Amino acid sequence: MMLKTFRWAFAVTALGLAAGVLYGGWTAFGIVAILAVLEISLSFDNAVVNAGILKKMSAFWQRIFLTVGVLIAVFGMRLLFPVVIVAVTAKLNPYDAVHLALTEKNRYEQLVTDAHPAIAAFGGMFLLMIFLDFIFEDRDIQWLGWIERPLAKLGKVDMLSVCIALIVLLITSFTFAAHAHQHGGAHADKAQTVLVSGIAGLITYLVVGGLSGYFENRLEDEEEREQSNPSAGTLVGRAAFFMFLYLEVLDASFSFDGVIGAFAITNDIVLMALGLGIGAMYVRSLTVYLVRQGTLDDYVYLEHGAHYAIGALAVILMVTIQYQINEVVTGLIGVILIAWSFWSSVRRNRALAAAEGETERADSVSVR
Template sequence: MLLKTFRWAFAVTALGLVAGVLYDGWTALGLVAILAVLEVSLSFDNAVINAGILKKLNAFWQRIFLTVGILIAVFGMRLLFPIVIVAVSARLSPSRAVHLALTDKDRYQELVTDAHPSIAAFGGMFLLMIFLDFVFEDRDVKWLSWLERPLARLGRVDMLSVCLALIILLVSSMTFAAHAHQHGGGHADKAQTVLVSGIAGLITYLVVSGLSDFFESRLADEESTKSDGAGRPAVALAGRAAFFTFLYLEVLDASFSFDGVIGAFAITNDIVLMALGLGIGAMYVRSLTVYLVRQGTLDDYVYLEHGAHYAIGALALILLVSIRYQINDIVTGLIGVTLISASFYSSVRRNRAARE
């Protein structure tokens, strides 16, 4: 099962490492390997969250997620996204941005760094909404019950997560963005950029998540009439419900990839090596997602999703803080791993107590 699920990840690893050596010698092999490890360490919580969503889809859309989805993740987010960001923020043509990435890597890195506040605001708000909607929902299974019970009661207030997210964005734009260093432009411009980008992230979440929930709910209503007496849906998500859920997964993956793409510049500013290393890591994250679904890991270890969502909340706040302060990727990775490990340990203890 393990080998079958990860066989494509192993194949991509071999091809990616060989491509790195052919492109820039044996030094490139080490850089590609380090970038792959960086991506996996930063995105493990992404795999857990994705698995919770992916298990709702039928087999066809799960295959789409691992094939078409990985192409979007590797070429779209790890290769084209930094180029598009540079082209838009520096008002360059895409061809000029590509030329800059290949010929003037220091200037290219500088432009990506200048675009970081808008990237962080967009991704931070999208991830923050995922976290807030999770903790404000009243769930049967609670991990940190002393915290989750009062939050669930607060969640009865309509639009509370949106209001809180907007307050956090406003504070971020008035503090972190207002004092962030930038190459040209005023503090007011930077604060405005952060506000606009953050609102765009919030709107993206509301639209994509809302459409996904709408079609999922409608499909559930249709299938409940065809199901057995228990009222369980007869099939997994398909059609438009599956499409918008897949779209939601892709936007979610994009939001998770922001910190990895920015953090990769601490290792290399060569866009080809970045795409190879982060692409390999993304493939492992996708394979891990499928593995968690097929093994039923989230059903066996019920607190894993809680830990992953708390890691998402931490990552969202880190992205917003990083508008002004540089946060080491090791810190980001350790926070996520610690929260997920703690939730896994709590799940093991819960299962052991249930057997006794």
Template sequence: MVLKTFGWSFAVTALGLVAAVLFGGWTALGIVAILSVLEISLSFDNAVVNAGILKKMNAFWQKIFLTVGILIAVFGMRLVFPVVIVAISAQLGPIKAVELALNDKDRYQQLVTDAHPSIAAFGGMFLLMIFLDFIFEDRDIKWLGWLERPLAKLGKVDMLSVCIALIVLLISAMTVATHAHQHGGTHVDKAETVLLAGIAGLITYMIVGGLSGYFEDKLEEEEEREHEAEEEAERTGKPRSAVQLAGKAAFFMFLYLEVLDASFSFDGVIGAFAITNDIVLMALGLGIGAMYVRSLTVYLVRQGTLDDYVYLEHGAHYAIGALAVLLLVTIQYQINEIITGLIGVVLIAASFWSSVRRNKAIAAAEGKAGSDEKTEVSSGV
């Protein structure tokens, strides 16, 4: 099971490390290894959230997520995205931006750092909306009941998540964005840039998330009709037509996963510049890490981990909320990537431990109930 799920990750790791040695020697090997660990530690919560979505897809779309999806994740977000950011912020052509990334690494790093406010605002708002929509939904299983019960009641107010997100964005634009951190330790006013980028992140979430949610609802409706059609076919012996909507629904959920992965990768891409400004080594290291995150996502789905440890998804969403806030704070202040990674790990570890305690309590209660039944039977009651 482990080899089947993580086989591609092991292969990509071997190829990536060999490529690093050929490109820059043993020093490059060490850098790529560090970047891989960085990406995995920062994106573990991403894997948990992705698993909650991916478990709704069939084996075909899970395979697409691991193949086509990883190409988008590695080449799109870890290689092309930083170059596109530089091209837009510096108003350069794509070819010129690539030349800059390969030949003038210091200038390239400077331009990416200067573009960080817009990146953080876009990603921060997208992730914040994911967190808010989660905590305002009334769920049967609650981790922090004292907090989640009143929030679920507040969630009945229409568009509350959007209103809170816009308030947070306005506060960010009027505070941290007015002294945005730039290359060299200087600070400039980026309020307008942050406002526009944040609104773009909000719109992106509403479009992609809305479409995936719509088609997911339609898929559930079609599955109910399919079940009814199966029962009817069994009674009458007539052939039934296949449901065609599943592919469309899965496609939009796949699209949602890719945008979600993009938002999670912002902190990893930015944090990588603290280790190296070589775009090739960055792509190799973050790409290896991204592959493990994807394999871990599929592993969680196939093992049914989210069903066994019911609070894991809660912990991951709280980590998303924390990451969203941290991204907005980093517009003005520099925060060590170790802190960013540890917050997510601690929250998920706490939710895992709570899940284990819950499972033990349920097992103990069932065992006690079973022993009571045996006692009643043996006593003839």
């Protein structure tokens, strides 16, 4: 089952890593591998959510999502979106951005370096909002309870995450951005760029979240109407269509964190495309695997670990406006958090199994 489900992901991994070695040697190989792991770790919760919705869909719509949907996810969001980011921030058309990346690397790197504060501010705010909205939500299952319990209580305050994000953006604009350049009035321009880009990232998050909520509400309405009138076949198709749209918007919102987070690892658009493409294929295969196996709740802390990794990347992106952070350190932080949450989930499962065994033994003794 696993080999059959992940065969395409394994093939893309081999091709992508080989291409990385040919493109930039073993250093590039390592960066592509880190980006792939980063995309997988940050998108695991995406696969879980996708699988939970996908299992409700018919076989036809599952095939649509896993064919048309994966083309949008891999080639649209993971491969083209980085080009768009560079093109917009560096004021180039996409063709020129790709051409520079392949033929004039020094100039391209300089343009991306100049645009990095805007990229970091935009991405940092988007990632920070994802993390804050997660950490302020009251959840039945908590991983680090000593942190999550008090924050869940604070989360009852309306718009708290937006307020905190704006405060962080203001502090960043007048600290890291203001000190990034000290020549003439450059620091003022840099602070303004960071402020505007950060607000754009915040608005983007709110718009994407609003669209996801809209499609989710439409889906719930259609499901209620379908249950009240099961004979209306057209409603089934409409509900499935809204479910597909909701999945695409949801997948796009999750893919932002991997794409934006990749800029904290490398500015090389070729390595970024290779790494994120490999990761996206594993996310697709993992979604299929979870649907077919039906085991979505085995490792309950993985979603927590992924969001803590998102929060760490948000902080790192904001700090890199002034300071350079080793890309290996950046990538390993996410991997460590995911591994920690996975191991915590395994320990929880073992403890629950042991407790269940003790209960069964006690019941058998009492019957005797």
